[in-house]
Amino acid sequence: MKVKPLPFNPIFKALAQSIVAAIHEVYSNEEGLDIELSQVYSMLGLAPNLKMGHIAFGCFPLAKALRKGPPQIAAQLKDHVANCPLVEEVQAQGPYLNFFIKKESLGELVIAAANSHALFETEIFDLTTQDEKGKKRNEKWMIEYSQPNTHKILHVGHMRNLCLGNALVRMCRYAGIDTSAVTYPGDVGTHVAKCLWYYKFHNQEEVPKEDKGAWLGQMYTKANTLLEEQRGTDKEAENRESLTHILKELHDQKGEFYDLWLETKSWSVELMKETYSWADVEFDRWFWESEVDAPSLTYVKELYDQGKLIKDEGAIGMDLSDDKLGFCMLIKTDGTGLYATKDVELARKKFKEYGVDKNIYVVDNRQAHHFKQVFKVLEKVGFEKAKDCHHLQYEMVELPDGAMSSRKGNIVPLMELVSEMEKTIKENYLEKYLSDDSDHEKWSQEEVDRTARMIAGGAIKYGMVRVDNNRKIVFDMKEWLKLDGETGPYLQYVHARIHSLCNKLGYREEMPVNWELLKEESETALMVKLMDFNQTVATGVQKLQTLGVCNYLFELGKLFNSFYAECPIGKAEEELKHTRLALAHATGEVMREGLSLLGIEAPTKM
């Protein structure tokens, strides 16, 4: 992505400055020496373990310019870098300069910064771009995610897209990018016709009072089954005729099926909204497929009239074989458009309405070819913004026995997973709080329900975004109901523990602290990890990946749990108690902030 990382980490920045100065001091006479602060900054990283140091600088990239071995460079720079005010000690270990940072610096610049929230308000990217008048402004991105079809059911497969897109939007916004979140539901097409066909001619059931969207999804599945059964029989032609008739009414926007479409669509939309609300997702704009349908056809016809498209075998499209992308069909022989046609129009609409610098599509990897074609067509017809369109692909969610398909009906409806999980959580963990047992504080039923909801959300969302986008997720209900180990609830538990701890010991930001007292390895490890939070998010935004943040939070959680087990807080001497409490609180703040980037709520007790 276009954004450049800034030297936002004050500790890294000070070290980088110090290293640059040292290089100039030591090698002032050398030729070809042209090293910049940002370069050195980007070469700094956490040391592999605390015995070696806190932050490491590998001298490899300097070796070529200086024509010296990296270990020699490290040894020569060592003494010149030691006077950096934040540094306790520097060691040259082979090709590396390893820095030990003063506890005072870590305490003030990391712990105190997290507790005052200054850490979360740091600008972590160079976000400015220039507008037409040369005026600087922040980058504007658009992320399109969640493209569910109406008249079908939302299942766990849709959750990956939803959780990934939501997390990316939140991460981009955290990073200061002006990001709009948009969705593109499919409310037209043959799937709708099939559903309405079954509903009108074959359904015997009463329309339920509630959950009409899910019920409608079953109509669609039944329609497919019946159409499949009647294939090859004398009904086949009749069915095809009916479907054509329905599609025509939908296209003409009049007739009984059009009215039926409006009504049934609202049932599906209700289900979508319920799901989005559950997922804590909000969209700035809903782009309906029906809304770009007609304009897309008009536009493509214009392109054809301008001679930018060709007719082949009766269909109109663009020959992209020079780009090894085959033929991109845009108008079928029957004169109607396709998916690609609408996406060409939608891209133009997005840039026109929002004037974004980057247009990202979160869509599964089966559409990779489709988007390459669409973007190439846009480029070839002279749409300059085509270069700013980006397909973010991810792998599918499958069931142990293969791919999910609402056509076949072998799916796990999302809300089924949610209720199953909430039930398990209550039974295994929360019901004990309802009793008058003196071991526990008593909770209200409402608190239990709300907490179960948060934890189920944490488990599902974390499960969806913790693996690499390119890796398939095999959904196994049994596995997902286990809530120990690397899971959302593990992270939420850390937050709940910290909250309860701070509550019990009366944490206040103004408590007198002495950072020098944090001598235990688990304390240092936690501080160093906390220092790396913003960098982790920045990298995630650049790579459009969520797993980095997940790994970070899990490691942070583990470090906290070790610290919690090893370092008594309540029983510690007053000054140490306050200092440790500040460290714990800072961890809680980073955990809460990090979870919120993933769209996950952090319960205060569980």
Next chain:
RNA sequence: GCACCCGUAGCUCAGCUGGAUAGAGCACUCGCCUUCUAAGCGAAUGGUCGCAGGUUCGAAUCCUGCCGGGUGCGCCA
């Protein structure tokens, strides 16, 4: 046939813009609640990084070929 993705511990996965001894979780085995939430902590076990070459001071990481699995490639979306 062509294109893209995946192949790391028994299972699920990190690590991949080359760099310090290949890491987690689950499962299995041991230990830790009269002490701040045991959804936790500690310890032990477990790997020819698919195979073969190449580039490099250095390769799980980059390049080439092969093997195995998945997906896509004109009238669906």
